[in-house]
Amino acid sequence: MSHRLSGNEAIAYAMKQIDPDVMGAFPITPSTEIPEYFAQYVANGEVNTEYVAVESEHSSMSVCIAAQAAGARAVCATSSCGLALMYELLYVAASCRLPISLVCVNRALSGPININHDYSDSMGGRDSGWIQIYAENNQEAYDNFIMAMPIGEHPNVRLPVMTCMDGFITSHAVENIELLETDVVRRFIGEYNPEHYLLKKENPLAVGPYDLSPYYMEHKVMQAEAMKAAKVRILEVAAKFEKISGRCYGLFEEYRMEDAELALVLMGSTAGTAKAAVDKLREDGVKAGLVKTRVFRPFPGQELARALAGTRAVAVMDKSEGFSANGGPLFAETRSALYDLKERPYLIDIVYGLGGRDVKVEDIEKVFGRLADIAVTGEIGPLYTHMGQRSKGGDR
Numbered sequence: 566m567s568h569r570l571s572g573n574e575a576i577a578y579a580m581k582q583i584d585p586d587v588m589g590a591f592p593i594t595p596s597t598e599i600p601e602y603f604a605q606y607v608a609n610g611e612v613n614t615e616y617v618a619v620e621s622e623h624s625s626m627s628v629c630i631a632a633q634a635a636g637a638r639a640v641c642a643t644s645s646c647g648l649a650l651m652y653e654l655l656y657v658a659a660s661c662r663l664p665i666s667l668v669c670v671n672r673a674l675s676g677p678i679n680i681n682h683d684y685s686d687s688m689g690g691r692d693s694g695w696i697q698i699y700a701e702n703n704q705e706a707y708d709n710f711i712m713a714m715p716i717g718e719h720p721n722v723r724l725p726v727m728t729c730m731d732g733f734i735t736s737h738a739v740e741n742i743e744l745l746e747t748d749v750v751r752r753f754i755g756e757y758n759p760e761h762y763l764l765k766k767e768n769p770l771a772v773g774p775y776d777l778s779p780y781y782m783e784h785k786v787m788q789a790e791a792m793k794a795a796k797v798r799i800l801e802v803a804a805k806f807e808k809i810s811g812r813c814y815g816l817f818e819e820y821r822m823e824d825a826e827l828a829l830v831l832m833g834s835t836a837g838t839a840k841a842a843v844d845k846l847r848e849d850g851v852k853a854g855l856v857k858t859r860v861f862r863p864f865p866g867q868e869l870a871r872a873l874a875g876t877r878a879v880a881v882m883d884k885s886e887g888f889s890a891n892g893g894p895l896f897a898e899t900r901s902a903l904y905d906l907k908e909r910p911y912l913i914d915i916v917y918g919l920g921g922r923d924v925k926v927e928d929i930e931k932v933f934g935r936l937a938d939i940a941v942t943g944e945i946g947p948l949y950t951h952m953g954q955r956s957k958g959g960d961r
Contacts, residue, residue, distance in 0.1 A: 587639040599670070630658050674686050698729065706728065722791050731833045826852040830899050884917060896949070
């Protein structure tokens with residue numbers, strides 16, 4: 566069934582279809598609408614969810630941790646500084662192996678305060694042990710959230726899942742979305758039957774105890790192995806999802822990469838703009854393509870290296886600043902992934918779009934123009950640059 570929904574509405578509707586046991590709810594722009602819409606479902610008796618309104622995002626994640634540890638399914642939504650306030654608890658959720666489902670509506674971190682989109686919030690939690698999946702549009706945001714629970718809850722994984730979408734660009738824009746029937750969603754998700762949980766009287770256990778040095782490293786290794794297993798599980802769930810939806814998802818999307826010599830690596834809604842630029846350049850005979858990263862954690866390094874192996878020059882586009890003096894986080898991961906290739910493409914990083922700064926088709930074309938020069942001359946120039954900021958000489 567087709568509906569016109571914003572990304573926030575679509576996520577709230579997916580939550581309604583899933584009917585989770587608990588929601589930890591606290592508002593923050595631009596994710597506020599998700600708990601608002603869902604609160605209406607609760608008030609109308611359309612779900613059986615225990616809706617817990619709390620005093621902060623730190624508390625909303627605390628509620629989710631407690632609920633999931635007790636054997637319930639827990640969900641929440643947040644953005645920006647709200648996610649940052651949860652950082653401590655993101656680590657707790659992951660290390661306790663609690664498959665909570667969180668929607669991050671990506672928004673720039675303060676300061677100065679900014680309510681528009683970039684990925685600085687979720688990138689700040691990239692090493693917390695959460696699976697991270699990013700959406701290009703509203704349809705993907707809805708689909709990703711439905712796939713989150715079967716991924717995170719699998720016995721080989723048991724990790725929390727963060728599904729991310731672009732603040733205001735995706736969260737508030739209205740698009741046509743193909744929704745699944747609720748009974749189909751329920752069958753796809755299935756019942757949550759964890760092997761161990763706090764309220765299982767047959768086998769009492771503690772969750773989150775003090776982990777001394779004789780045990781801590783073993784638990785971290787188990788987490789690391791679970792993240793490796795998550796890559797396989799993500800693809801398994803995607804294959805099952807395709808059967809019920811007709812929509813196919815991988816670890817990333819390759820767009821016109823079959824013979825591409827020049828390519829971009831990027832995330833989220835910018836892919837739509839970049840695809841338009843690629844199509845335009847293809848009409849002019851330029852062998853352009855792009856790889857849209859969907860799954861950032863676990864990072865598909867070997868798969869990405871294979872996708873880029875035949876290219877001559879690649880620009881990684883980071884919509885968050887890494888403050889490493891060497892580029893952003895997507896660039897660091899991509900550059901590392903390409904290290905073992907016998908013949909590597911030239912690689913540059915472009916940080917763009919911070920705090921909601923717009924990017925246009927012609928901006929993407931300029932990036933490809935720079936890649937074309939690099940491919941011919943072999944001269945990379947500055948490895949890491951910013952695009953779109955004002956300067957004394959005008960816009961760059």
